[in-house]
Amino acid sequence: MKTNLKANLDMNVSVYTYLDYLNESLNKFGFFKEISNFIAETIVEEISPISIEKALLAREALRTTGFGDGFAIPHGKVVGINKSYLFFIRSKNKLEWDSLDKQPVQFIFIILVPDSSESNDHLTILSRLSYNLMDASYQEKIKLEGDNKKIKLILEEMLMKNI
């Protein structure tokens, strides 16, 4: 489930992918609560779900992270973690997100980075993802690829690509 990119990437980020995530919530705020609980329970056990949810809500309040074409990249600095995480979630049920193109979201990239660090890793991850998501061939792979391992390789490629 996990890939450590430390060896070949200029930052330390752990990547997790969920290709058939059965979400109960159908809007982004419910989803933030649900996914924060999921992450805290199953993956990053040292942090409270509330600190994840808070970080995501804080960023979302500035401007929507639904960038169109069914993609969203919610992100934030989280108190209590000491490395960066990228979660890719393909939700079974479409989410109301107030996206730029008003379309629902189904492909979600969640970026969490330590609050303490001066690092700009979340911005680097965000800039590379958003840049590469403009690419139709990446979009298609992200939407359709059924193999967890392959999706992870695609994400790694997107993160490593020099802009």
Next chain:
Amino acid sequence: MNIIAITACPTGVAHTFMAKKGLEDAAKKLGHTIKVETQGATGIENELSEDDVKNADILILAVEVGISKRERFENIKKVEIPIATAIRQSESLIKKIEEKLRLE
């Protein structure tokens, strides 16, 4: 054409880089060279040099915030567009610029 561009958005990252990619892809597709400077939350990246500016035919500003070092561009033709245009309609934008420069 030699195109130079700057992209910058208020929250600083995603749109800046989506606009960069939109402009780059459209320029390449239409057979132009392009260099895009980003002024995002991580600062200036891929900065346009004096030579870049001197050799350029047009500057595209896809910016929704004030930009740094604007004085570099006093003597160049420029077009200012909303960042969404660079993300979604770069191709028609560049075609319009082609047309305009041809008429001059």
